[in-house]
Amino acid sequence: MKVSAVRALFAVANRPEIVSLAGGMPNIHDLPLGDIASNVAEMILTNGAKVMQYGSGQGEPRIREQICDVMALEGISAHPDDVMISAGSQQGLDLVTRIFCDPGDVVLAESPSYVGAIGTFLSYQAEVVHVAGDDCGIDPDALRETVARLEAAGRRIKFLYTIPNYNNPSGITQPWERRVEVLGVCRELGILVVEDNPYGLLSLDADPVPAMRSVDSDVIYLGSFSKTFAPGFRVGWVLAPHAVREKLVLAQESATLCPPVFSQFAISTYLEHSDWQGQIDAFRTMYRTRRDAMLKALADHMPPGTSWTHPIGGFFVWVTLPEGIDAQAMLPRGVDARVAFVPGAAFFADGQGARNARLSYCFPPAERIIIGVERFADVVRNELDV
Ligand code: PMP
Numbered sequence: 593m594k595v596s597a598v599r600a601l602f603a604v605a606n607r608p609e610i611v612s613l614a615g616g617m618p619n620i621h622d623l624p625l626g627d628i629a630s631n632v633a634e635m636i637l638t639n640g641a642k643v644m645q646y647g648s649g650q651g652e653p654r655i656r657e658q659i660c661d662v663m664a665l666e667g668i669s670a671h672p673d674d675v676m677i678s679a680g681s682q683q684g685l686d687l688v689t690r691i692f693c694d695p696g697d698v699v700l701a702e703s704p705s706y707v708g709a710i711g712t713f714l715s716y717q718a719e720v721v722h723v724a725g726d727d728c729g730i731d732p733d734a735l736r737e738t739v740a741r742l743e744a745a746g747r748r749i750k751f752l753y754t755i756p757n758y759n760n761p762s763g764i765t766q767p768w769e770r771r772v773e774v775l776g777v778c779r780e781l782g783i784l785v786v787e788d789n790p791y792g793l794l795s796l797d798a799d800p801v802p803a804m805r806s807v808d809s810d811v812i813y814l815g816s817f818s819k820t821f822a823p824g825f826r827v828g829w830v831l832a833p834h835a836v837r838e839k840l841v842l843a844q845e846s847a848t849l850c851p852p853v854f855s856q857f858a859i860s861t862y863l864e865h866s867d868w869q870g871q872i873d874a875f876r877t878m879y880r881t882r883r884d885a886m887l888k889a890l891a892d893h894m895p896p897g898t899s900w901t902h903p904i905g906g907f908f909v910w911v912t913l914p915e916g917i918d919a920q921a922m923l924p925r926g927v928d929a930r931v932a933f934v935p936g937a938a939f940f941a942d943g944q945g946a947r948n949a950r951l952s953y954c955f956p957p958a959e960r961i962i963i964g965v966e967r968f969a970d971v972v973r974n975e976l977d978v
Contacts, residue, residue: 593715605932611964613886613951614932616760616907620822622874627866628858635861647853649845650837651677651829655860659829662863663815666792667802670831676840677851681790681816681828685712687843688786688812688830692750693718698742700752700783702730704910704939704948706760709753709788713941718750720941727901729756729766732773739781751784751812756804758791758906761939761950765904771804779808790816790828791906793872796880798904805831812836817859819907820872825855879907885958886951889965895973900951907954910936912947917975919949925974931967 605612656672678684695717703722713720724734756766778785787804805813816828897914919935936948
């Protein structure tokens with residue numbers, strides 16, 4: 593484990609005069625706090641001794657049923673017995689890695705991939721090998737070649753970690769045909785798939801593409817309430833084949849005894865009594881406005897030679913800067929110009945991404961996003977003049 597140089601700069605990036613396009617915090621200001629408070633108060637008064645007690649290592653039965661209803665929206669048909677609750681999907685990732693990976697094992701990941709997952713894999717001394725992709729996500733031929741190369745070198749591949757919906761950081765969504773192709777290659781080569789889908793219900797344009805898990809029950813699926821409700825509860829889940837789920841519960845019990853009971857009941861209550869689907873629609877409308885503002889500002893202000901992705905959901909745009917620019921070196925000059933972003937190298941385990949930056953549109957309001965992109969474009973232009 594190592595301290596991220598970027599994190600040190602984030603302390604500075606939180607200053608109010610800086611527009612932060614760096615963080616991935618969901619904007620939860622519009623949640624109906626009064627309703628949530630009275631429902632949670634009622635829950636404590638009627639059920640306090642249970643909701644504040646230790647609970648099941650697998651997670652509470654009622655929320656596991658409700659999670660199956662949530663996953664049904666992504667085309668997944670699952671049994672509550674196959675669901676394990678985790679402290680955010682981040683802990684799900686940790687436990688999956690813990691049960692599968694020994695030092696020196698290989699985890700395959702997209703190019704680029706989620707910085708928090710890379711950190712977890714590395715913390716178990718697994719090696720992260722990125723598979724090349726295109727605008728539709730993982731390239732099935734590159735996947736085949738990468739597996740062949742690693743196996744010829746005697747390496748043990750434990751799984752492919754993938755974020756097919758609105759990838760963090762690239763914003764790319766894998767179309768259905770590509771998902772089927774990637775699953776086909778993995779099945780043929782005996783590679784386990786770990787599908788991470790915290791943004792799945794936050795589609796901003798078309799209807800969401802069904803999850804990979806919807807057609808392949810061997811896929812290990814990670815879900816979360818962090819982006820569709822609120823991250824502070826720290827409730828996510830893992831849906832896994834029975835034998836894997838059993839091992840995950842043992843790992844969960846050794847890590848925490850049980851996932852947070854109070855949070856599970858609070859979320860259960862929210863799902864029971866609030867219009868959670870209406871709230872997700874409201875989030876989608878809000879994020880759509882912000883996404884549109886960012887894409888327009890990029891088109892209006894970025895210098896020639898810059899390109900970026902056009903996400904159809906989630907929180908992130910992935911920018912490729914003109915030749916010769918090093919985003920990491922540029923970051924302090926961005927902070928001086930009062931804009932923060934995440935340099936692309938953070939999303940690779942192998943030093944790629946020097947010319948990339950992740951810009952997020954989830955947290956600042958549209959007016960601030962436009963100012964942030966204008967500042968970002970100025971910083972890039974100044975780099976080109978140097
Ligand atoms: N996976 C991805 C792709 C993410 O972007 C995040 C949060 N940024 C997580 C997992 C972890 O989310 P949480 O633990 O809050 O569920």
